[in-house]
Amino acid sequence: MASPPHPEAVRGRGATGNATPARFGLAAREADGDWLDMAATVDDAPPPLRTTVTVERPRSIITRNQSPDVPFDRSINAYRGCEHGCVYCFARPTHAFHDLSPGLDFESRLFAKPDAPALLKAELGKRGYECQPIALGTNTDPYQPIERDWKITRQILEILNDCRHPVTITTKSDRACRDLDILTAMATRSLAAVMISVTTLDPHLARCMEPRAATPPRRLAAIRALSQAGVPVYVSLSPMIPAINDHEIEAIVAAAAEAGAVGAYSIPVRLPHEVAPLFRDWLATHFPDRAARVMHHITSMRGGKDNDPRFFARFQAQGPYADLMRQRFGKACTNHGLSRERIQLDCTRFQTPGDQFSLFP
Helix, strand or coil, X not given: XXXXXXXXXXXXXXXXXXXXXXXXXXXXXXCCCCHHHHHCCECCECCCCCCEEEECCCCCCCEECCCCCCCCCEEECCEECCCCCCCCCCCXXXXXXXXXXXXXXXXXXXXXXXCHHHHHXXXXXXXXXXXXXXXXXXXXXXXXXXXXXXXXXXHHHHHHHHCCCCEEEEECCHHHHHHHHHHHHHHCCCCEEEEEECCCCCXXXXXXXXXXXXXXXXXXXXXXXXXXXXXXXXXXXXXXXXCCCHHHHHHHHHHHHHHCCCEEEEEECCCCCCHHHHHHHHHHHHCCCCHHHHHHHHHHHCCCCCCCCCCCHHHHCCCHHHHHHHHHHHHHHHHCCCECCCCCCCCCCCCCCCCHHHHCC
């Protein structure tokens, strides 16, 4: 269980700091002490950290990858940054490219791409487009809190449904159930699958690791609702953190299976670039009693380093502790009948946007 809130932690946020990234030679930022800085504090307390959203206008929306250890070759991220605030998020370093901190900036200074639906429709209509499943939620969560107002993910799904284009969704939010009408229609044609990330069943630990994500009971309820609606739903036990949440592997698998999940995946924690110091600070703040032990286990799985970026090794990890977690997860899946195979969707139904035949089942 997580320790009580630490005075250095920002209430409702995951990262404990907001350091400027150093990899790109950016100048450090600091308050200059003018009257606006002074006016922002009351009784020596820092002002509340508000979420801001900036509109981003990309030229294209489908991101391609050729990584040999990733089971998809294209993805869409409707948002940059993620308000869920998961301290371990491997996507945090992407904010460094914009002179923003992978710390608190990543979870409070967000970017939305309202042109995404139009861009998607244009790209799907290009001559020679070859259909393969599009992955949503590979970098930042497509159903993070700001989706409630922006509804970009829903618009993307509407286009994919109209074009009979397969999609996979990974999320920590039960907001996916808002789009059950679209997902159910797509699932009847083997065009959609959803993966719900469940990292713990302990609400206190979840609030500490993932402060603005849905609570564990709500995620399990989402698995149940999706399953009952006929949408194939998987559970992702990712990441598993030694001595933090790995003791729950069997319990999470059992709860997800009982809720109706058909498959499961699990990845050990990854700490690329700026994530490592953020994670170490988080451990020191919330788990000082075991911080050294946690990092010892992590480095033992990563060749003595905080992170191993090599293909295949980055998702599997090595060593006795990693082997033990893998064996426990595999046995739990076997005991509860959960598949560990890759998701298979139908790519043969695709119709280009505006094709009159897409009006029929």
